[in-house]
Amino acid sequence: MKREILITSDGSTTIHLPDWNEQYHSKHGAIQEAYHVFLRAGFDKVIVNNKSVSILEIGFGTGLNAFITFLEAAKNAIKINYVGVEAYPISSEEVLKLNYVKELKATKEQVIFDEMHAISWEEKQVISERFQLTKRKQFFQDISDKNAFDLIYFDAFGAQNQPELWTEDIFLKMYNAIKENGVLVTYSAKGSVRRAMQAVGFSVERIPGPPGKREMLRATKQVNKK
Template sequence: MKREVVITADGSSTIHLPDWDEQYHSKHGAIQEAYHVFIKHGLHHFCHSEMNLLSDVTSSSVEKSHNLLNDDDISILEIGFGTGLNTFITLLEAEKLNINIDYFGVEAYPISIDEIEQLNYPKQLQAEKNEALFNKLHQMSWGEKHAITSHLSLTKQKKFFNEIDDTDKFNLVYFDAFGARVQPELWTESIFQKMYNALKTGGVLVTYSAKGSVRRAMQAVGFTVERLPGPPGKREMLRAVK
């Protein structure tokens, strides 16, 4: 299928699929969408929730909650590794928050070297000094765990989403599959059952989608689901908790 790199409304790039009229990231702003959906309402929300859960009125328990987020890995599963944008931003956030992240990216059709070289994320994020790290995300071999920085390790898995069979493994799922309009089979109860199984109790799934059928599929497998304000160009998004 033909793919072409295009510029979105916030100046960041994405990959467009003309045959489907579909993009890897929002045409209203790839970086804006990633931060809003996966960082603000995913990673930051989870870290904040963990701090609240473990905190008490005593300073010792506050210290305990701080240590948990620094000493224990937060495990993240990304459904659709794609351009590596969500992984790269998570890497930058891990450094800022001083947390350790064990990141798993699943992708059936990796993008090409030529496409990677056209993506402008390090520049748009004012993180040119980390451009080598962005390239490293794509250069690392598939199926093996790699330490990208002292705060983030990455395991890329080249497989279809319906082949995921993990149980009680992840704290967070970034569900960034192509939209239900073009790939409805990725937004079914059977797929969300796999996501539910893969998450630990209290785990969180976030996605840009807010379709009623998607919300009902999540609820049918046991998730507690809430609608949240969406990123630019979308009225709402969904966050689900196990």
């Protein structure tokens, strides 16, 4: 499948798949979307009263979400155990074309971004004193973690191209993987996605979306729910 580097509206890059008319991040602003959906709506919520947080990312992709989580964890003195699942890793050539470090004015952390992509898969790696990263080359359907994560970044490609990733079966795996009172956030606001989450036991709320989207979804695994 053809892949192109695209500059989004906030100046940051993403990878565009013209055959699907799909991007790894919003064309309205890759960095803006990542911060709004995953950090502000998810990370900020779970770090309250916590000094360590376990995060599962569904779609490691460009590494943007992992990198900004690293930056925010350092600011907040939070320890992070981060697991990124990706069936089709991007190439080293594509990594070199991503401008997140420059756009985030984080040039001192360039080595961290590079290391996140260079480290081996399937093994927990110590990125810093406060950040551990495990990259798993795995299909989402094969995830079998149980009560392991405080937060899930659900960043799969859209349901219009991969509807099989937005089903009750997948969200049951997410429900099982997350701890009680854990949170799942996603850019999607589709009614079918909300209903699939609710069907497996999540409590779901619609909240304001990032630039270019009116709403997004945040789901919580509440105690005494299914």
